[in-house]
Amino acid sequence: MNQSNRLKSLVVLAYACLAGTVHAQERKAPAYPLITHNTYFSIWSNTDQLNNSTTTHWTGAEHSLLGLINVDGKIYRFLGKEQTNYKTILNASDEATYNVSYTENKPEGDWTSLKYGTTGWKLGQAPIGDDEKSVKTLWKSDDIWVRRTFNLNSVSAINELFLKLNHDDNVEVFLNGTRIYEKKGWTSSFQYFPVNKSALKAGQNVIAIHLANSAGGRFLDFGLVDKLKDNAAQISLAEQKNVEVKATQTVYNFAAGKVDLQLTFTSPLLLNDLNLLSRPVSYVAYKVNANDGKNHAVKVFLGASSDIAVYQPTQAVSAQKYATAKLSVLKIGTVEQPVLQKGGDDMRIDWGYFYVAAPKTAGAVQFITKGNEAADAFRKGSVLSTETKGHSLSLNTIVPFGTIGKTAVERFVELGYDEGVSVQYFNTNLRPWWNNSGKATIEGELTDALNEYPSVMQKCNTFDKEVYADALRSGGREYAHLCVLAYRQSIAAHALVKSPAGETLWLSKENNSGGFINTVDVTYPSAPLYLIYNPELVQGMLNGIFHFSETGKYPHPWAAHDLGTYPKANGQTYGEPMPVEESGNMIILCAAIAKAEGNAGYAKKHWQTLTTWVDYLAKEGLDPKTQLCTDDFAGHLARNANLSVKAIVAIACYAQMAETLGETETAKKYRAIAEGMVPEWIKMADAGDHYALTFDSKDTWSQKYNLVWDKVLGLHLFPQKVYDTETRYYLTKINKFGIPLDSRKAYTKNDWIAWTATFAPQKDQFEALIKPLYIHALETQSRVPLNDFYDSNTGIRENFKARSVVGGFYMKMLADKLKAK
Numbered sequence: 170m171n172q173s174n175r176l177k178s179l180v181v182l183a184y185a186c187l188a189g190t191v192h193a194q195e196r197k198a199p200a201y202p203l204i205t206h207n208t209y210f211s212i213w214s215n216t217d218q219l220n221n222s223t224t225t226h227w228t229g230a231e232h233s234l235l236g237l238i239n240v241d242g243k244i245y246r247f248l249g250k251e252q253t254n255y256k257t258i259l260n261a262s263d264e265a266t267y268n269v270s271y272t273e274n275k276p277e278g279d280w281t282s283l284k285y286g287t288t289g290w291k292l293g294q295a296p297i298g299d300d301e302k303s304v305k306t307l308w309k310s311d312d313i314w315v316r317r318t319f320n321l322n323s324v325s326a327i328n329e330l331f332l333k334l335n336h337d338d339n340v341e342v343f344l345n346g347t348r349i350y351e352k353k354g355w356t357s358s359f360q361y362f363p364v365n366k367s368a369l370k371a372g373q374n375v376i377a378i379h380l381a382n383s384a385g386g387r388f389l390d391f392g393l394v395d396k397l398k399d400n401a402a403q404i405s406l407a408e409q410k411n412v413e414v415k416a417t418q419t420v421y422n423f424a425a426g427k428v429d430l431q432l433t434f435t436s437p438l439l440l441n442d443l444n445l446l447s448r449p450v451s452y453v454a455y456k457v458n459a460n461d462g463k464n465h466a467v468k469v470f471l472g473a474s475s476d477i478a479v480y481q482p483t484q485a486v487s488a489q490k491y492a493t494a495k496l497s498v499l500k501i502g503t504v505e506q507p508v509l510q511k512g513g514d515d516m517r518i519d520w521g522y523f524y525v526a527a528p529k530t531a532g533a534v535q536f537i538t539k540g541n542e543a544a545d546a547f548r549k550g551s552v553l554s555t556e557t558k559g560h561s562l563s564l565n566t567i568v569p570f571g572t573i574g575k576t577a578v579e580r581f582v583e584l585g586y587d588e589g590v591s592v593q594y595f596n597t598n599l600r601p602w603w604n605n606s607g608k609a610t611i612e613g614e615l616t617d618a619l620n621e622y623p624s625v626m627q628k629c630n631t632f633d634k635e636v637y638a639d640a641l642r643s644g645g646r647e648y649a650h651l652c653v654l655a656y657r658q659s660i661a662a663h664a665l666v667k668s669p670a671g672e673t674l675w676l677s678k679e680n681n682s683g684g685f686i687n688t689v690d691v692t693y694p695s696a697p698l699y700l701i702y703n704p705e706l707v708q709g710m711l712n713g714i715f716h717f718s719e720t721g722k723y724p725h726p727w728a729a730h731d732l733g734t735y736p737k738a739n740g741q742t743y744g745e746p747m748p749v750e751e752s753g754n755m756i757i758l759c760a761a762i763a764k765a766e767g768n769a770g771y772a773k774k775h776w777q778t779l780t781t782w783v784d785y786l787a788k789e790g791l792d793p794k795t796q797l798c799t800d801d802f803a804g805h806l807a808r809n810a811n812l813s814v815k816a817i818v819a820i821a822c823y824a825q826m827a828e829t830l831g832e833t834e835t836a837k838k839y840r841a842i843a844e845g846m847v848p849e850w851i852k853m854a855d856a857g858d859h860y861a862l863t864f865d866s867k868d869t870w871s872q873k874y875n876l877v878w879d880k881v882l883g884l885h886l887f888p889q890k891v892y893d894t895e896t897r898y899y900l901t902k903i904n905k906f907g908i909p910l911d912s913r914k915a916y917t918k919n920d921w922i923a924w925t926a927t928f929a930p931q932k933d934q935f936e937a938l939i940k941p942l943y944i945h946a947l948e949t950q951s952r953v954p955l956n957d958f959y960d961s962n963t964g965i966r967e968n969f970k971a972r973s974v975v976g977g978f979y980m981k982m983l984a985d986k987l988k989a990k
Contacts, residue, residue, distance in 0.1 A: 196947050197414050198654050200954045203234070203434040204451045205661035208678040208735065209518035210586040211971070212477070214249075215952045218409050219421055219432075223250045227661075227680065227954050227971035228515050230358060231482075233474035233540070235563070236432070237547055238407065238425045238457075241465050244548055245425040247407035247432060252474070252561070253361075254397040254541040259319050259376075261333050261359065261392035262296045263483040266305060269295055269317045273310040280314060281343035281377040287316060298337070298388035308387050315378045315389060323371055329396040330366040335359045336380060337388040343377040344368040355385075357515040358481065361394065399541075403548060415633035416656040428465055428573060431456040437625050438660045439632055440702035443673075445625065447602035447665045449611075450585040450618040452626075457570050458577035467570040471582055472543040473525050475501045475562040478586075480511055480519040487558050488537045492529070493612050495619055496583075499525045499535050499564040508590050509598065512734045514684035521588040525564045526615045531580050534567040583618055587611035591664050592676060592686065592736040594713070595722070599674075602665040643982045645936060647943035651923075651978050654946060658954050659698055659976035664736070668712065675699070675709030678735040680971045682958075685731040686738045687713050690747065690799035691974055693754040694920045696761065697983040698976030704765040707758060713738060714755060715775050726785045727752045749790050750798045752782040753815035757878050760822035764882055764987055769829040776830075783823040783839065790816020791846045792853070792864060800910060800918070802958070802968070808864040810854040814887075815875040817846045821884045847886055859898035860891065862911045870898065871911035874924040881927070881984045889930070896929045900937060904961040906949070907941040917961040919945065920977035927981045935981070 196217045203224060204212035212232045216222040219236075226232040236248025257264060270290040279285055293306030297315065301307065332342060337355035341348065347368045380389050407423040407430065417439070421432040435452040439445050455469050475486040478501055488501040502522035511519065527533035537554040538546050543563035546552070556562050568580045591601040603609060618625070636656065640649035664676045677692060679685040692710040699706040713732050717723040722740060727748035732738035756779055763769040772779060793816070795807040806812075821843035827836035854860040855867075862869035873895055879886045902908045907917045908925070919942045926938035941961075949959065951966035958969040 197412055197650075199946055199949055199952050199956065201412065201414060201419050202436070202657045202661075202954070203419060204584055205436045205438065205657040206449050206451065206586065207591075207664050208662055208680060209588070210449060210477075211661050213954055217412070219248055219412070220246050220250065220406055220409065223252075224248070226477075226517055228357075228517065229953070230476070230517055231474070232477045232517075233472070234453075235470075235472035235474075235543060237404065237470040237472075237544060238428070238430055239466075239468045239470070239547070240426045240428045243405065243426060244403075245405045245407040245423075246544075247409075247421070247423045247425065247430060248471075251399055251404075251544045252540040252563075254399060255331065255333075255361070255394035256397055257392065258321070258327070258330070258395055259317075259393040261335075262305070262390050263359070263481070264392075266294050267317065269293055269297070269306075269315050271297065271306070271308075271313055271315045273308070273313050275312065276314055279346065280316070281375075282346045283318075283373060283375045285316070285375075290316070296335075296388060296390035299386055300388070304388070308389075311382050313380050313387075313389070315380070316375055317391075318373060318375045320373055321369060321371055324366055324369045327366050327369070327395045328398055330364045330369065331361040331394050331396055332364050333359050333361055333392045333394050335388065335390045337386050338383045339381040340389075341379045342391070345370065345374055346377075353383075355388075359390070361396075364393075404544065414653055416636040416653050417629040417633055424460060427459060427461045427463065428467055429458055429460045430469075431577075435626065435629055436657060436661075437629050438657055439628060440660070440699065440706065443602060443665065443703075443705075446660075448614050448618060449587065449601065449603065450583050450614055452581050452583060452618070452622065454579060454581040454626075455568065455570075456577050456579045457573050459574050462575055464572045464574045467573045469568045469570065469580070470547040471525070471566045471568075472540075472547075472563040473499075473523070473566075473584065474540055475523070475560075475564070476540075478502045478518065478521070478523040480517045482561050484519055485558065485560060486562060488562055488564065489557065490535055490537060490554060493616065495529055495616055496526045496612070497529055497533050497535050497566075498612070498615070499537065499566070501537075501562065501564060504558070509593055509736055512684065512737055514679075514681060516684065516735070518586075518588065520590070521586060522611070523564075524583075524585040524587070524611060524615065525566055526583040526585065526619075527566050527568065528581075528619055532569050533582070534569070536565050538563050538565060581622065583615055585611055585615055585618075591666050592738055594666070594668060594674065594738045595716070596739055597669050599666040599668070602667060605667045639982055640979075643985045644939060647936075648939050648978075648981065651939070651942055651946060652982065654955055655975035655978045656698070658971060659695055659973045662971060662973035665709070668716070672712045672716075673705055673709035674713055675706045676713065676732070676735075676738060677710065677973045679731070680969075680973070682969050682972065683743070684735050685733065685743055686735040687732040688743075689714055689728060689730060689751040689754050691972065693758065693799065694924075694974040694977035696758055696976065697979040700761050700765045701979055701983050701986055704762050707762050707765075708771055711755060711758060714751075715778060717741075718778050719775070726781050728755045728782055745797065747797045747799070747801070749786065749793050749796065749812050749816050752786055753790070753812075753819035753875075754799075755779070756783055756786070756819040757815070757822050760826050760882055761878070763826050763829055767990075769826045772826045773830055779823060779826075783820055786816040786819055787839070787842050790820070791849060803910070803913065806863060808853075810850070810861055810864060811871050811873050811875055813846075813850055813854075813864075814873055817843050817850060817886065818875060818878045818884065820846070821886050822878070822882065825882065825884065843884075843886060847888075851888075851891065858894065860895060862913070869912045870902075872899070872908065872921055872925045874921040877924040877928045877980060877984075879928075881980070881987060883987075892928050892930055896934050899925060900934065903937065903941060905941060906945040906959065906964040907961045908938065909961050915960050915962050916958065916967050919955075919957050919959075920974045923978045924980050927984050
């Protein structure tokens, strides 16, 4: 078989292994973006039917939006679910402190039984854990056994029994000697697990728990609750006809009896308009018309939970209702207002204020209730505010449509969030971009959003069509779908602020992978999206790292990994440097900015720093010593061939920028260094029909995604044979959900696959590599905002979700744009 026919056969085989996996489905995304502004103001639906689940923050915590429509007196639910109500049977520590008996030595005998004697056990208060600031009893060993006895008057009155549990790590739970729950892993907040109430008895009972620490922190808090009956049966479900995800909008269509409802969530994240991008206001628009040709009385209800403004639902909140000249407004926030006091990964904001605003011209009625009373109030026609302080309140807005016929009528409400202070930058608190002066107000932003509604919606509609058309042209229908899914997610993992020196800062949060702020190897994969639509934002991703080095705060001859733990950017908090990785990333991205902007002015401002970094790469980059790369979850690696590619490409990028700046001799010097490294790399990495993962292990392989910049930036470093050889080999490694990252394990990174696919020599090869990513978005069991790190066989999330790195899906579009220029 000749080489051409063999290649065609490989592509056919790649498609064949996917046969039967793509079929007509209702599903459009693993999770659907509804409100997407930054890492805090971020609300998603994790089910294909919008009214099948409670809406959540990207971390999974409930950030409930509840939507109901009244048609001629009959009520239908179209958005979210009614809040589940629990009655405490046995309190956890969020309500009151309680005592437990515990031991850190494995007990003998049946330690789970009610009659077990705890002689020699210690007495302590819950919660238990290793964080002295948040626990009552310190536990720092590998295992702990805990017992808690309690009395119960009656079991028959309990409706549905649930275990209320927050644990870290592996747990076994027994009730009166019966195992009722076990899990390997951990939670980061209270979770509720059903328990057969027959395990309880009137009189004395005991809960016994074994907790084993396997990694990270330690924590235990628990109780029992009764899930109360609700009124959900008295409210019908609207029938969802379809859903469409666009770059800036998610659009649902419902039938609510004899009325059709189009529901549109718009977060107007237009990257070429930083003022609009930074305005923390989303629209929820309703378009209603009769579907039977007759007239019907219609009103629509939206209940928004105060949990959107807290870290934990146990935090007390304060709410108020007021009006401006054009708006009716509800406002809520924590009583405590601990500005910037919490940081880390699994984090929600608990400072600033959440707003629901409606145009006065719509005749909206607003009121505040407890969360569990909101739906019932609408059902009964009550519009009285019953609460202003408490926990888990609901901000309720009713929009009356009056009599509706076949002509559609549109109304909207606004959801906004004023952080007050967004991040801390080298010990200076920074306001969000929209209020950098300190003179703007959220009421002003809400009013501007009202006044500009028609023009903003038009801009969003036009942009959404352009993004899809451009992606379709670059990579086909499945690629375009992935790009659309990635757009708002990537943007909403950033904060936009100005530095004290007036520089743009576009600071990422490393969502679900450490919680770091402005991580360079998160910036690197994210950058293609921003290079296409606004390179100033890529500068905003690099400015802080340059500042860190150029002020002497980071004294090393390579680039830093990060600027801290979100929301405080005061200096690197990651445990160790990634010298070749981050230095290469910074140089390559500066060259990409120069290419996108048509000049190297940005690089010139930082030339001395770039020179220091490129000299480090010239010395250490060809055959890297043992160190981490961006795929740090895979561990340390010496002689990493893909990391070597990054160094070589970065040196050539530096030469390209020098040439642009008129530094001809400098350009020649570093171009020669890069060119001289290429044949050495080929010789060291050559493994016959592919190139190895490491130079000293020829029976290994890896994706060489860093090669993509050689093509995208027109460096012309590596011979075409390298791309042909690697791509053919990748096509033999396709699993259902993508090619693995390398030969060590089955897990993969879909952002890197998108880069690898971009340098594939042929269109059919690109499509064969991209198709599994599309299948993953539609079939993965992990119902979270796009997950970029998963098992390529099962599609199940290894870790990571809602990260900005999916901006890397836009690499093919970037390549086509720069080629056209």
